[in-house]
Amino acid sequence: MHYRQYGRTGRLISRFSLGLMRCLDSAAQLEAVLDAAWRLGINHFETAQSYGPSEAYLAQALHSLQLPRDQVIITTKILPDRDPQQMVEAVLRSRDRLGIDSIDCLALHGLNQPEHLQQAIAALPALQTLQAEGVFQHLGFSSHGDRELILEAIATDAFDFVSLHYYLLFQRHAPVIEAAAAKNLGIFIISPVDKGGLLHQPSAQLIEDCQPFSPLALNYRFLLSDRRITTLSFGAAKAEELAVLQDFVDADQPLSLEEAEAIARLEQVRQQRLGRDYCQQCYACLPCPEAINIPEVLRLRNLAIAHDMQAYGRYRYRMFENAGHWFPGQRGSRCTDCGDCLPRCPHHLPIADLVRDADQRLAGAPRRRLWGD
Incomplete structure (x- = not known):
């Protein structure tokens, strides 16, 4: 060691x-x-x-x-x-x-x-x-x-x-x-x-x-x-x-x-597979009036689509609204199409559509956490 x-x-x-x-x-x-x-x-x-x-x-x-x-x-x-x-x-x-x-x-x-x-x-x-x-x-x-x-x-x-x-x-x-x-x-x-x-x-x-x-x-x-x-x-x-x-x-x-080439290749793969829907995690979309943690929702969507990490996405996504300040934010289903985030996104993503798509892919029954707040 x-x-x-x-x-x-x-x-x-x-x-x-x-x-x-x-x-x-x-x-x-x-x-x-x-x-x-x-x-x-x-x-x-x-x-x-x-x-x-x-x-x-x-x-x-x-x-x-x-x-x-x-x-x-x-x-x-x-x-x-x-x-x-x-x-x-x-x-x-x-x-x-x-x-x-x-x-x-x-x-x-x-x-x-x-x-x-x-x-x-x-x-x-x-x-x-x-x-x-x-x-x-x-x-x-x-x-x-x-x-x-x-x-x-x-x-x-x-x-x-x-x-x-x-x-x-x-x-x-x-x-x-x-x-x-x-x-x-x-x-x-x-x-x-x-x-x-x-x-x-x-x-x-x-x-x-x-x-x-x-x-x-x-x-x-x-x-x-x-x-x-x-x-x-x-x-x-x-x-x-x-x-x-x-x-x-x-x-x-x-x-x-x-190793460095393999790491760089992962980013390239995500960009290719997600295309115009790829969230680059700039966080410019925040704050959301409905308190949706848009960047994290879309990061989980990125991984689910690019690398088929559905299990991980569901595991983390269902913590929204169930883990308090340890994993803050509302689920994508809370989106009201207010459009507040759209002009702030430098990549002009259809954010409302993407967060709802993430919710459909990843929402699941909540699990008990290992310890309380």
């Missing part, structure tokens, strides 16, 4: 991190996964108060496995709150549940809306007092919010690391990667396989489009080859699921010419 410095934390962190949101069945389950990850070379374990009993299970596993505390990096996440004292108490509860003297990395979980960032800023003096007392060592944040909000959070200079979405098939946050690297922040990529396109079960079309590489390998290489990115999340429910990482633990060399 290769390691990189986690930005200005100064900690050397494995190129893959174990996310524990899927290890919720039992302490024994988490221990088995943790043991397999440690043997693979993973030294960073990420949990959250929102992940049910995960913190307590992690404490039991660390004690049972007797992993050297000075070689393990633990991140846990707390939700922002209007009351800074509530956040202070949340940090203390996490520390106690984890059974450690000091949390290595504390992340504010889900700075997804402007009010969340405002709450974080208001709580900074209290959190910094805890940090000075050694309750935690480094402060960061995760975000499922828009690019401008994440850039605003980075610009505060209050954080040491950031967790965000950025993948081969979603490069909207490229400027965020650049800004975070310029501030020497550790950069943690959230769920690159699942949120990155359900790449553990790709469509036959996507497999063909990525040849001679697998979609999973091409996405991993795209991310691992970027020296600005510190670590990639991997969520395993079973120890054997970690075996897929064996081929990538040291695969962080620069992209080969063949």
Whole structure:
């Protein structure tokens, strides 16, 4: 396993991190996964108060496995709150549940809306007092919010690391990667396989489009080859699921010419197959009076048509109106043909027709999320 410095934390962190949101069945389950990850070379374990009993299970596993505390990096996440004292108490509860003297990395979980960032800023003096007392060592944040909000959070200079979405098939946050690297922040990529396109079960079309590489390998290489990115999340429910990482633990060399050509070819394929209906993700269409997340709706449509990623499109699309600020926006069926977006689109797309078409292709029954708001 290769390691990189986690930005200005100064900690050397494995190129893959174990996310524990899927290890919720039992302490024994988490221990088995943790043991397999440690043997693979993973030294960073990420949990959250929102992940049910995960913190307590992690404490039991660390004690049972007797992993050297000075070689393990633990991140846990707390939700922002209007009351800074509530956040202070949340940090203390996490520390106690984890059974450690000091949390290595504390992340504010889900700075997804402007009010969340405002709450974080208001709580900074209290959190910094805890940090000075050694309750935690480094402060960061995760975000499922828009690019401008994440850039605003980075610009505060209050954080040491950031967790965000950025993948081969979603490069909207490229400027965020650049800004975070310029501030020497550790950069943690959230769920690159699942949120990155359900790449553990790709469509036959996507497999063909990525040849001679697998979609999973091409996405991993795209991310691992970027020296600005510190670590990639991997969520395993079973120890054997970690075996897929064996081929990538040291695969962080620069992209080969063949890999770069395969990545460029994906964009060309999308343009060719979608033609005049190809949404180039400029976001000029927003805001929508009906709060439809037009760019994301059309991104999912792009992928469904170009690479037959219907399963991924349905998985993400049905989160609209069901996941709150974690995945904001109304479905395309809410379009009223107001025409507000049309003059703003530089490519003159028939947006109303496209968002309704996406809804017809991708709408489905909602599923229960793994954890609540």
